[in-house]
Amino acid sequence: xxxxxxxxxxxxxxxxxxxxxxxxxxxxxxxxxxxxxxxxxxxxxxxxxxxxxxxxxxxxxxxxxxxxxxxxxxxxxxxxxxxxxxxxxxxxxxxxxxxxxxxxxxxxxxxxxxxxxxxxxxxxxxxxxxxxxxxxxxxxxxxxxxxxxxxxxxxxxxxxxxxxxxxxxxxxxxxxxxxxxxxxxxxxxxxxxxxxxxxxxxxxxxxx
Amino acid sequence: xxxxxxxxxxxxxxxxxxxxxxxxxxxxxxxxxxxxxxxxxxxxxxxxxxxxxxxxxxxxxxxxxxxxxxxxxxxxxxxxxxxxxxxxxxxxxxxxxxxxxxxxxxxxxxxxxxxxxxxxxxxxxxxxxxxxxxxxxxxxxxxxxxxxxxxxxxxxxxxxxxxxxxxxxxxxxxxxxxxxxxxxxxxxxxxxxxxxxxxxxxxxxxxxxxxxxxxxxxxxxxxxxxxxxxxxxxxxxxxxxxxxxxxxxxxxxxxxxxxxxxxxxxxxxxxxxxxxxxxxxxxxxxxxxxxxxxxxxxxxxxxxxxxxxxxxxxxxxxxxxxxxxxxxxxxxxxxxxxxxxxxxxxxxxxxxxxxxxxxxxxxxxxxxxxxxxxxxxxxxxxxxxxxxxxxxxxxxxxxxxxxxx
Numbered sequence: 001x002x003x004x005x006x007x008x009x010x011x012x013x014x015x016x017x018x019x020x021x022x023x024x025x026x027x028x029x030x031x032x033x034x035x036x037x038x039x040x041x042x043x044x045x046x047x048x049x050x051x052x053x054x055x056x057x058x059x060x061x062x063x064x065x066x067x068x069x070x071x072x073x074x075x076x077x078x079x080x081x082x083x084x085x086x087x088x089x090x091x092x093x094x095x096x097x098x099x100x101x102x103x104x105x106x107x108x109x110x111x112x113x114x115x116x117x118x119x120x121x122x123x124x125x126x127x128x129x130x131x132x133x134x135x136x137x138x139x140x141x142x143x144x145x146x147x148x149x150x151x152x153x154x155x156x157x158x159x160x161x162x163x164x165x166x167x168x169x170x171x172x173x174x175x176x177x178x179x180x181x182x183x184x185x186x187x188x189x190x191x192x193x194x195x196x197x198x199x200x201x202x203x204x205x206x207x208x
Numbered sequence: 209x210x211x212x213x214x215x216x217x218x219x220x221x222x223x224x225x226x227x228x229x230x231x232x233x234x235x236x237x238x239x240x241x242x243x244x245x246x247x248x249x250x251x252x253x254x255x256x257x258x259x260x261x262x263x264x265x266x267x268x269x270x271x272x273x274x275x276x277x278x279x280x281x282x283x284x285x286x287x288x289x290x291x292x293x294x295x296x297x298x299x300x301x302x303x304x305x306x307x308x309x310x311x312x313x314x315x316x317x318x319x320x321x322x323x324x325x326x327x328x329x330x331x332x333x334x335x336x337x338x339x340x341x342x343x344x345x346x347x348x349x350x351x352x353x354x355x356x357x358x359x360x361x362x363x364x365x366x367x368x369x370x371x372x373x374x375x376x377x378x379x380x381x382x383x384x385x386x387x388x389x390x391x392x393x394x395x396x397x398x399x400x401x402x403x404x405x406x407x408x409x410x411x412x413x414x415x416x417x418x419x420x421x422x423x424x425x426x427x428x429x430x431x432x433x434x435x436x437x438x439x440x441x442x443x444x445x446x447x448x449x450x451x452x453x454x455x456x457x458x459x460x461x462x463x464x465x466x467x468x469x470x471x472x473x474x475x476x477x478x479x480x481x482x483x484x485x486x487x488x489x490x491x492x493x494x495x496x497x498x499x500x501x502x503x504x505x506x507x508x509x510x511x512x513x514x515x516x517x518x519x520x521x522x523x524x525x526x527x528x529x530x531x532x533x534x535x536x537x538x539x540x541x542x543x544x545x546x547x548x549x550x551x552x553x554x555x556x557x558x559x560x561x562x563x564x565x566x567x568x569x570x571x572x573x574x575x576x577x578x579x580x581x582x583x584x585x586x587x588x589x590x591x592x593x594x595x596x597x598x599x600x601x602x603x604x605x606x607x608x609x610x611x612x613x
Contacts, residue, residue, distance in 0.1 A: 041611050045610070048520070074519075094214065103522075106521040108522070
C-alpha cells in the first residue's frame with residue numbers, strides 16, 4: 001500500500017508541480033493519466049523515492065518514508081518497490097536470467113533461481129533466459145523487466161509508460177500480466193501513462 | 209552473482225577494448241621484466257667471471273677485446289705475446305699470481321684453452337668424473353662441453369683450427385679426455401682445458417711436421433721462447449693497480465687491460481640501449497593506462513543508464529565504484545601475468561641465441577624482487593586509470609538519468 005499527500009516538487013522556479021493526493025491499497029490498481037509535461041515521470045520518481053519532494057508526505061506499507069537518509073531510502077526502495085520503466089533497460093553484459101537475479105543481489109537477498117524460472121515461465125520467456133537481453137524483442141524485454149520488478153516481492157509496483165512502445169496485442173498482454181502478478185503477491189500497482197488504450201483497464205484513475 | 213562476475217561480464221562485453229588495454233600492459237610489463245632479467249643475468253655472468261682478476265695482459269689492441277677473449281671467451285684474441293715477457297711479471301713484488309692462457313683451437317665451437325693449474329683453482333672448478341689432465345694432449349672438459357659434444361672419458365678428438373666450428377682439423381694429433389668438470393656457472397663450463405704444452409705441440413706439428421715435443425716438466429710456465437695468448441694477473445695489493453698497468457703499456461710489447469674498467473665501459477655502452485628500451489616500455493605502460501582510462505570512460509558514458517538502474521535497484525554507489533575499479537584492476541593483473549610470461553618467453557629465445565653464439569645460457573626464470581614491485585606498479589596504473597572515470601558514479605543523478613532516456 002502506498003499513499004501520498006500534498007506532494008510538491010520544482011525543478012526551477014518556473015517549473016513547479018503540485019500533485020493530487022494518491023492512495024493505492026494492497027492488491028489494488030491505480031492508473032495515473034496525463035499528457036507529456038504534466039509531471040507524470042516526476043510523480044513516479046517521487047513515489048519511487050528517487051526524488052525528494054519539496055513538501056508533502058509519502059508512506060509505504062503504512063510507514064512514512066520522507067526525510068530519511070539516502071542509505072535508508074535505498075534499502076526501502078530495494079525492499080518495497082518494484083519499478084518498470086518506459087524503455088526496458090538492462091545490464092547489457094549479463095544474461096536475461098542474471099538481470100532478473102540482479103534485483104535479489106542488489107537488495108542483498110538470496111538469489112532465487114527457482115523463482116526466476118517460475119516467473120519466466122509464467123511471463124512466457126523461459127527459453128530466453130540464457131540469452132543477452134539485446135537479443136529479445138521489445139515486448140519480451142518488457143516482460144523481463146516485469147519479472148525483475150517482481151523478484152523481491154515488493155509492496156508497490158510502479159510502472160512508467162510500460163506500454164508506450166508496444167503494439168496493441170503486446171499492450172494487452174503486458175497489462176494483464178502486470179495486474180495478475182501484482183495481485184498474486186498482494187502488491188499495489190500504479191501505472192503512469194498517457195496511453196489512452198489503458199483507460200478502460202483500470203477502475204481507479206487519477207488525471208494530472 | 210557478485211561484483212567480480214559483473215565486472216568480468218563487462219570486460220567480456222567489450223572484448224576488443226579489453227584486449228587492447230591488456231595487450232598494451234602486457235607489452236610494457238613484458239619489456240621491463242625482460243630488461244630486468246637480462247640486465248641481472250648478464251651482470252651476474254660478467255661479474256662472476258671477473259672476480260679476483262685484477263688485470264689481463266696480452267698483445268696490443270682493443271682492451272675490451274682482450275678482456276672479452278681472455279676472461280669470457282667470447283671474442284677473438286688480440287694476438288700472441290712472448291711467454292718470457294709474461295713470466296717476467298712474476299718478479300714484480302705487487303704481482304701475486306700470473307695465469308697464462310693459450311688458445312686458438314676449438315672443438316665443435318668450444319674453445320681449447322691451454323693454461324696452468326692456477327686457472328682451475330681460480331675458478332674453483334671441481335672434477336665430477338675422471339681426473340684432471342696430467343700430460344700433454346690430455347684435456348678436462350667443462351660440463352656444458354660434455355653435455356653438447358657427448359665426449360666421454362677416454363674419448364679422443366681432433367681439434368680444429370680457429371675458434372669457430374668450421375676450422376680446419378688438426379688430424380695428426382688427437383686430444384684425449386681424462387675428466388669432466390662439475391658445472392659451477394663460470395666460464396669453465398664451456399671450455400676444454402689442457403696444459404699449455406698441448407697447444408704448442410699441436411701447432412709445432414703443424415709448423416714443422418717433424419719431431420716430438422713431449423714435455424714432461426712441471427715448470428711449463430718457465431718455458432722460454434714460447435708464446436701465449438694472454439695472461440690473467442692478480443695483485444698482492446691495490447698498489448699494483450697504480451703502477452703496473454702503465455709500466456706494461458709503456459715499456460713492453462704487451463698491453464694491460466683492467467677488467468673492472470672495461471666491463472663498466474661495456475655496461476655503460478649497453479646502458480644507453482637499455483635506458484632507451486626502458487623509456488619505451490614506460491611509454492607503452494602509460495599508453496596502456498590511458499587506454500584503460502578511455503575505454504572505461506567511454507563505457508561508463510554508455511552505461512550511465514545501467515548504473516542509474518542498478519542504483520535504483522538498491523546498489524550503493526560504493527559498490528558500483530568497486531565494480532568499475534575491479535575492471536581496471538583485473539586488466540592490470542591479466543596484463544601483468546601475461547607480461548611476465550612474455551618476458552620469460554623472450555628470455556628463453558634470447559638465451560637460445562646466446563648459447564648458440566657464445567655458449568652462455570641465461571636461464572633463470574624465477575620472479576625477481578623488482579618484478580614484485582612491478583606488480584604493484586601495474587595495480588596502481590589499473591587503479592588510477594579506472595578510479596578517475598569511475599568517480600563519476602558519485603555524481604550520477606539517478607532520477608534525471610532514468611528520465612532522460
